[in-house]
Amino acid sequence: MSTLTNPSSGTGVVSWLKVLTDRLTGAELAQTGKQLLLPMVGILIFLGFWHLAAPQVNTSLGTFPGPAQVWEQSGQLWQEHVNQRERADKFVTMQEERNARILADNPGAEVKIRGYPGAPTFLDQVVTSLITVLAGFFLATVIAVPLGIVFGLNHYFQAAVNPLIQIFKPVSPLAWLPLVTMVVSATYVSDDPMFEKSFLTSMITVTLCSLWPTLINTSVGVAAVNPDLLNVSRVLRLSFWTHVRKVVLPSSVPMIFTGLRVSLGIAWMVLIAAEMLAQSPGLGKFVWDEFQNGSSQSLSRIMAAVLAIGFIGFLLDRIMQVIQKQIAWNE
Amino acid sequence: MTKLHLELTGVEMAFDTPKGSFIALDNINLKIKKGEFVSLIGHSGCGKSTVLNIVAGLLQATKGGCILDGHEINSPGPERAVVFQNHALMPWLTVYENVELAVQQVFRKTMEKQERQDWIQHNLELVNMAHAANKRPGEISGGMAQRVGIARALAMKPSVLLMDEPFGALDALTRAQLQDSLMDIQQDLNNTVIMITHDVDEAVLLSDRIIMMTNGPAAAVGEDLYIDLQRPRNRVALANDPTYVRYRQEVLKFLYEKQRKLESIAPRRANKAAEASTERNTGITARF
Numbered sequence: 334m335s336t337l338t339n340p341s342s343g344t345g346v347v348s349w350l351k352v353l354t355d356r357l358t359g360a361e362l363a364q365t366g367k368q369l370l371l372p373m374v375g376i377l378i379f380l381g382f383w384h385l386a387a388p389q390v391n392t393s394l395g396t397f398p399g400p401a402q403v404w405e406q407s408g409q410l411w412q413e414h415v416n417q418r419e420r421a422d423k424f425v426t427m428q429e430e431r432n433a434r435i436l437a438d439n440p441g442a443e444v445k446i447r448g449y450p451g452a453p454t455f456l457d458q459v460v461t462s463l464i465t466v467l468a469g470f471f472l473a474t475v476i477a478v479p480l481g482i483v484f485g486l487n488h489y490f491q492a493a494v495n496p497l498i499q500i501f502k503p504v505s506p507l508a509w510l511p512l513v514t515m516v517v518s519a520t521y522v523s524d525d526p527m528f529e530k531s532f533l534t535s536m537i538t539v540t541l542c543s544l545w546p547t548l549i550n551t552s553v554g555v556a557a558v559n560p561d562l563l564n565v566s567r568v569l570r571l572s573f574w575t576h577v578r579k580v581v582l583p584s585s586v587p588m589i590f591t592g593l594r595v596s597l598g599i600a601w602m603v604l605i606a607a608e609m610l611a612q613s614p615g616l617g618k619f620v621w622d623e624f625q626n627g628s629s630q631s632l633s634r635i636m637a638a639v640l641a642i643g644f645i646g647f648l649l650d651r652i653m654q655v656i657q658k659q660i661a662w663n664e
Numbered sequence: 665m666t667k668l669h670l671e672l673t674g675v676e677m678a679f680d681t682p683k684g685s686f687i688a689l690d691n692i693n694l695k696i697k698k699g700e701f702v703s704l705i706g707h708s709g710c711g712k713s714t715v716l717n718i719v720a721g722l723l724q725a726t727k728g729g730c731i732l733d734g735h736e737i738n739s740p741g742p743e744r745a746v747v748f749q750n751h752a753l754m755p756w757l758t759v760y761e762n763v764e765l766a767v768q769q770v771f772r773k774t775m776e777k778q779e780r781q782d783w784i785q786h787n788l789e790l791v792n793m794a795h796a797a798n799k800r801p802g803e804i805s806g807g808m809a810q811r812v813g814i815a816r817a818l819a820m821k822p823s824v825l826l827m828d829e830p831f832g833a834l835d836a837l838t839r840a841q842l843q844d845s846l847m848d849i850q851q852d853l854n855n856t857v858i859m860i861t862h863d864v865d866e867a868v869l870l871s872d873r874i875i876m877m878t879n880g881p882a883a884a885v886g887e888d889l890y891i892d893l894q895r896p897r898n899r900v901a902l903a904n905d906p907t908y909v910r911y912r913q914e915v916l917k918f919l920y921e922k923q924r925k926l927e928s929i930a931p932r933r934a935n936k937a938a939e940a941s942t943e944r945n946t947g948i949t950a951r952f
Contacts, residue, residue: 559752561748561750561752562752562754564720564722564740564746564748564752565746565748565752565754567721567722567739567740568720568721568722568740568741568742568745569742569765569766569769569770569820570739570740570742570769571769575769579754579765580754583754583756583757584754586756662755662756663755663756
């Protein structure tokens with residue numbers, strides 16, 4: 334059964350993936366036709382290997398899931414999401430009807446509107462993770478690009494800060510997390526918090542770990558502006574701000590984007606770890622919960638999450654690439 | 665033509681190196697009149713670029729000074745526009761935007777928007793580059809990019825146009841074409857031009873005056889040759905003109921007899937390219 338379903342499911346995923354990348358990169362269909370075959374062969378061989386090897390691995394939760402089980406569980410996760418949405422819709426309509434009735438009886442009555450109390454589904458977790466990673470990445474960018482420009486413009490500053498960068502850059506998110514957690518719970522005290530504490534903890538951890546590549550690349554890009562262009566700027570007597578805006582920044586855009594893409598990749602990796610440890614909602618928590626759950630389906634569901642994490646990471650990088658093509662002058 | 669315009673007095677340039685102070689230029693004295701086309705010629709590493717950078721204000725002389733129209737030069741400015749060897753156009757801006765950046769900066773207070781647009785267009789037409797206004801420097805040839813570099817410099821309405829081996833990176837045909845254009849433009853605008861060159865023919869063809877520099881370290885003005893040839897000049901007609909040939913020989917004699925480099929020719933030629941590039945990048949010139 335699985336030998337029949339695997340190839341078809343494999344090609345389904347591949348072609349969908351290619352269509353998506355086509356739309357994203359705007360590449361010619363004819364070219365991708367040529368490039369389609371080899372990746373397809375690679376994925377098929379991988380699926381076959383996985384299918385054969387998985388049953389050999391025995392764990393306390395049964396054998397390691399093969400592609401078929403993972404595919405099945407992916408469908409299951411989707412179904413759960415659909416069901417949960419239906420229940421949520423029902424809940425909302427019921428609540429609205431009840432509130433309408435109460436208001437009809439007594440127009441002055443205060444009606445309560447409660448959120449649907451059901452557990453977040455896999456897709457909800459994906460959305461939460463995406464929001465967290467983008468918030469953390471955005472914060473990292475907002476910090477790293479201006480700082481990188483300052484360091485790149487002033488080599489005294491650069492020399493002073495360089496050792497700090499080199500020391501903080503390799504720190505694992507897991508090491509930051511306890512500190513961030515304590516600091517956030519101590520400083521972010523509010524009766525009506527705008528953000529969940531766990532969200533802030535994950536986001537700040539992501540920021541701390543992902544800002545370094547952008548910072549370093551920006552400062553290198555800024556320091557490496559063609560000396561002739563700097564002389565043009567001096568001959569034109571551009572003011573400091575015009576110089577930064579019209580010469581330094583555009584000149585370093587390609588380097589900044591290289592940094593941003595590395596940063597986003599790191600941000601996504603770090604986020605999963607941070608969510609697992611911080612127990613903040615998201616894909617990391619989903620994986621951890623399934624692991625703790627320990628049912629016979631857990632491994633398949635975790636594997637489905639692993640694939641989803643990889644695929645989303647790939648998509649994020651592609652999106653950055655498209656933005657880079659739009660903005661950077663050397664593309 | 666006769667008014668004293670630009671004056672260099674006792675210019676000395678010393679660079680700090682790990683091995684101590686290095687004197688690149690020693691006591692350079694020059695008086696240049698308005699509208700004069702002056703070439704600086706000399707072997708690689710003799711400090712030609714240093715002289716140009718001092719006039720541009722990109723370098724500060726350690727002794728002596730430079731006066732333009734009664735004002736001392738101590739910083740760069742658009743009235744001393746520079747044409748760089750490798751065009752130095754912003755690769756992310758189009759041809760039009762590159763000229764616009766300069767015009768915007770220099771004339772934003774004195775010209776209306778429409779006036780500025782016309783002025784940019786006029787300068788692009790002057791160098792025959794109006795057709796490529798919306799192209800990026802990466803999409804046009806080196807010769808075309810150099811034309812735009814010249815247009816950008818001219819658009820600043822400089823009182824002195826400084827050119828650092830402007831045609832050095834171009835092939836011979838493109839170079840001849842650009843030299844002709846430059847002569848035409850110079851005929852119209854009557855700018856003061858200081859041009860660095862390695863090319864004897866280029867120097868004699870274009871200049872009113874050739875300043876020949878001695879070899880460094882401590883380079884100085886060796887000979888000062890006035891080229892009294894009728895303008896407009898035609899390169900083909902001049903090729904056999906006895907006066908032209910005599911000027912040419914004088915420069916060659918200076919370069920290859922009086923200031924002959926001590927090493928043999930072969931390694932020097934190999935060094936020349938590398939030398940020229942370090943010269944541009946560091947401004948430290950005299951090496952031999």
